[in-house]
Amino acid sequence: MRSFAYSRPATLAQAFKTLESGGSDCRLLAGGTDLIIRLRDGSLQPTIVVDVKRIPELRPVIREEAGRLTIGATTVMSEIAADERVRRHFVALAEAAAVVGAVQIRNRATLGGNICNASPAADTAPALLVYGAQVVAIGSAGSRRIPIRDFFVRSGETTLRRGELVMAIELPLPTQRTGSVHLRRTRRRGHDLASVTLACLVDAAGVTRLAFGSVGPRPVLAVDSSGVLADDAADDDAKGAVLEELFATASPSAGSMRASPEYRRAMLRVLGRRAVGIALDRLAGGGAPG
Amino acid sequence: MIGRVGASPQRVGGRGRVTGLQHYVADIRLPDILHAKLVTLDCARARIVSIDTSAAERVPGVRLVMTAADLPQPVPRFGPQFQDRPVLAVGETKYHGEPVAAVAADSRDAADEAARLVKVEYEELPAVFTIEGALDPAAPLVQDAALRPGDNLAATNVLREHLVGWGDVEATQADLVIEHTYEFPMVTHFAIEPHAFMAAPDGDGIAVWSSIQHPNWLQKVLADILGLPLAKVRVHAPDPGGAFGGKQHAKYEPLVALMALRADRPVRLVLTLEETFQAARRASAKIRVRTGFHSDGTFAFQDIAADYLIGAYADIADRVVGKGSYPGCGPYRVPAARITARSILSNTTPSTAFRGFGAPQVNWAVESNIDAGALALGIDRLELRLLNLARLGEAFIPFDTPADGHWEQVVRRAAELIGWGTPLPPGRGRGIAVGIKSGPTTGLSYATVRLLADGSVIVFAGTSDMGQGARTILAQIASDELGAPLDWVTVVMGDTAVVPYDQQTSASRSTVLMGNAVLDACRDIQSKVRAMAARLEGIDPSEIAVEHGVVLLPGREVPIVDVLKPGLGPLGGELIGNGEMRKEGDPGHPLGGSVAFFEFNCTAIEAEVDRETGDIVLVRHVTVSDVGKALNPLQVRMQDEGAAVMGLGHTLMEHYIFDGSGRIRNLGAIDYRIPTSMDLPLELLSDMVENEDGPGPYGSKGMSEGALLCVSAAVAGAVHEATGTVIRDLPLTPERVWRSLQEGGNG
């Protein structure tokens, strides 16, 4: 590994200062489960690594206020998967967090790191998309909220500005009954990166939100407002046609060794159909606003 | 007595192994050590134009940058079968990852940094990395024909052709002939401990540490290269953390030894996981099988053509091809057989020994073809196997050791445990297959056992305990024979300056060969105890027997220690026993020697397949082995389970993936998938058959590879019954199963 300077700011102001002076030679470090791998294989060679875990505003805290659940950027997957409020209102996020890596990884991997790394396969991204999450970004010029659907650009690239960091992720608490689920495809049952990762949310009004990753340069949200997917009476062909349309934007890479584009597309359809079914069951079985 | 053979005491050294107390090579710290890093090129094959080490040498802490030009000339070559592998690439690299230089520095970081700064100017050359590519008459030659003088295949990429057979395949009539071609992937051992090497000048000789299976073999390789007498080459072989065949033969020990001598300081090299992929692997294979059946289900003939893709240097790969394909017809009565096997060189990681030693590849093809025949004949797959299975004493390979077990008991037990013939829920299927592997064909193990004055025991044995539990077995034998509690027995291994010669730790041989040598050494001590007792009692030795830790005197029996103490007298001292076990070769035999024992296994699987995704869930996995006598039933079970799960790796998910120019794309743990605990069968049942009919101590046979041999065919058989789809290409990834189902799935 190339040697680098390590900085662990205790305040946002210190962090901004380091980021400003270091510029593009800086890299932020949270759990390090993405970053360390890149440092070791030499594909990233920053001269300064800035550890964000001591910045109070990014603390691993999950709090409920003003109609939303706010998750501090450095909250790790195992905390998210275990949190009662996340499990009650945002079960797809809890399910996604619970399948990231293995236990050791989940004890390190942060939600902020998962989205800022911006892998198309990031497992929490589809859930955040169907729940309409907002990313709270902060820079020396102040903070702003970025809707998650405007956050991802392509692998490794987000709409964060230089010098900005993610402080928290906000999830609006549901105002009506919903059912949701996260599903994914991997090459084995043990920990693996997803070849399709997908979340689905159906609400009592019949709107179905499907978000999917690992089938294109960035995770995508697609919404069915026609009510067909959520309609128990609609036949398989009709639902299939709607799914086909929602998935039309999927563009899996032909160069991947994890799965062929045909297989990813086919699995997107299978997972999509299964996810809608599970989300509908969950909607029917509870999921009252609370 | 807790050490008794047949009991399952706590593993000797087991606690240290799982708590981190055990010292692997990489844990050993020597003062003043230099850290080495290999310099490799990012391509399969290249002509080296020039190497500029100046920038690397300027990195602070760098002490040595070694290239082929710094080595003795001509650059020494080594290899267990052919001396073809240079210490560093000479003029040309022949596979992705072959080192062209190596750096040694005060710190690992400095070595890494300097390795990146070694500037190699090179010209990428056309390479071959598939069987078809290597056999193409226009293909570039992997090995310089000059390395193979007098070899009429030297102008091809075929290293050797092996032919075994009996009867007349061409003249044999069959009612049904089934012919298919099967493929087996390129996989790697993935031992948890990476290969690690260390060397230090040692007076007028050298000391080398390596996580190696065959320390004595390595000692000879180093002595030859360095021009030293054996006595001046001391090989320390700390217990490896898994090896599976991948650590049998020298890899980078010669390089590290030459670096240490040149730097006049200790040098260590610990490979990364990625580098281990480029250091050792199993041969991939393509196998055409033509099976002739009579309508009653008996075999008429087997005609097998197996092409194994080996790497750029032979290592032990050609022996793997010859020996692995040899029992290719399986444990059956086959009136006429023809087995041709070719080892084909390619510009890939040198393939080497790997649990099963070339047998799983052919087994996959032949057992699957037998299923196809059973289906076509309308005969139950289990019944067809039982019908043809060789019975005890039958010379099923006419010129070799006859069937050495009640194999039908093994098959019946597996069938019973899987519930063969009972109704299946929808979407499920079962498969069953049998596997056989030839045990060692030659062997030589020496052991020294010291019975100390208080009755405790030290066993000196050159076996490597790489996790298979050899320490425990050898301690149990000594404990049992000499009457010492197991925790009063110390087993010393892994130091060629201390322990007597052992040929090798491979082919599941150590319980049989080293076990017999230890037993022999214990018997040597027992005869001394007997003489002692005769002297003390003033009677003739013929009136005394010594066995299982006790001295049988006329009318009474006493523990050995009660004779030992008075027998040694006031000066104390000890009794030293020496033991030896030889298995001589036979130059006229196709393998150079008859088989000491066969490993026999039957595996049965119940699987459920998700037709939409191609996922296979193994509902139940049954493995039953013929072990003769389980000296330690728990260890037998652990070996069987480990082998079974390892077999699931190449069956379901493992394979090297190459890019279009022969670079390995999935180096490392992210895109090379091995089974995790979550991928295990929902139920894994292992059982054993014991008839005390083996050549090892107390009737034991070697075991530890058997449960891997026939996993693939059993799984594929279950998938076929569950879905109707036939797949002849491993691994059975979800995508491959899905694709086969999409395509109608009858292969």
Ligand SMILES: Cc1cc2nc3c(=O)[nH]c(=O)nc-3n(C[C@H](O)[C@H](O)[C@H](O)COP(=O)(O)OP(=O)(O)OC[C@H]3O[C@@H](n4cnc5c(N)ncnc54)[C@H](O)[C@@H]3O)c2cc1C
């Ligand atoms: C073995 C293994 C298995 C894995 N399995 C999965 C899986 O199943 N699913 C999955 O989605 N991922 C998986 N990952 C990837 C990784 O664990 C996750 O993406 C994780 O959430 C990253 O979080 P981190 O805190 O470790 O990020 P880091 O590695 O610390 O950072 C990742 C990136 O985000 C940036 N960053 C971090 N925090 C901030 C912040 N607050 N503001 C701005 N930028 C920031 C960093 O600069 C860096 O570029 C796996 C990784 C490993 C090693």
